[in-house]
Amino acid sequence: DIRMTQTPASLSASLGESVTITCRASQDIGKSLLWFQQKTGKPPKILIYTASNLVSGISPRFSGSGSGTQFSLKISSLKPEDTANYYCCQGYSLYTFGAGTKLELK
Amino acid sequence: EVQLVETGGSLVQPGKSLKLTCATSGFTFSNAWMHWVRQSPEKQLEWVAQIKAKSNNYATYYAESVKGRFTISRDDSKSSVYLQMNSLKEEDTAIYYCTSGSYDYWGQGVMVTVSS
Numbered sequence: 001d002i003r004m005t006q007t008p009a010s011l012s013a014s015l016g017e018s019v020t021i022t023c024r025a026s027q028d029i030g031k032s033l034l035w036f037q038q039k040t041g042k043p044p045k046i047l048i049y050t051a052s053n054l055v056s057g058i059s060p061r062f063s064g065s066g067s068g069t070q071f072s073l074k075i076s077s078l079k080p081e082d083t084a085n086y087y088c089c090q091g092y093s094l095y096t097f098g099a100g101t102k103l104e105l106k
Numbered sequence: 107e108v109q110l111v112e113t114g115g116s117l118v119q120p121g122k123s124l125k126l127t128c129a130t131s132g133f134t135f136s137n138a139w140m141h142w143v144r145q146s147p148e149k150q151l152e153w154v155a156q157i158k159a160k161s162n163n164y165a166t167y168y169a170e171s172v173k174g175r176f177t178i179s180r181d182d183s184k185s186s187v188y189l190q191m192n193s194l195k196e197e198d199t200a201i202y203y204c205t206s207g208s209y210d211y212w213g214q215g216v217m218v219t220v221s222s
Contacts, residue, residue, distance in 0.1 A: 094169065
């Protein structure tokens with residue numbers, strides 16, 4: 001099974017700042033990596049597919065990068081509505097989610 | 107408008123069975139691959155199962171944690187996907203979501219609690 005190690009588990013940042021969340025795969029997954037946002041009481045929402053492709057309708061403040069085993073999600077110019085949990089997910093061999101990152105705004 | 111509505115969740119004893127239903131509308135279900143994804147009380151997301159479309163011979167795939175106990179199926183005439191869960195364990199306690207193949211549509215989820 002492919003394991004996804006996501007860091008940090010939580011972070012706090014100020015409005016307008018940028019943050020980066022990283023995910024490391026236990027083996028090479030190419031670019032088969034998804035990023036999701038989940039707000040309290042809601043299902044996950046897909047943000048990015050194939051590591052760096054922004055889903056239609058998602059703010060360009062979100063960007064993804066990486067390939068192989070190292071991936072990152074960057075959120076620029078933080079807004080209050082970015083408060084959420086973020087998850088990576090590999091789709092190279094079935095699917096495995098990371099443990100999630102809780103983003104809070106100061 | 108795309109809708110996915112899960113039903114069938116409940117409190118069930120370990121070892122028992124339960125069947126979840128996800129009724130969909132607003133998209134061409136017969137062409138869609140579908141997944142079940144669950145979220146534990148600790149908020150960990152876990153992919154559970156996938157079923158492909160008729161053109162892919164309705165191929166199914168399962169997480170190791172549920173293989174042999176859970177069965178995913180679909181009825182294209184009803185635009186619905188199902189998850190039959192047998193030999194339930196306490197660790198199966200979670201919110202169960204159905205979602206489309208590209209993860210762009212999700213239901214609101216249904217709670218399954220396995221406890222004696």
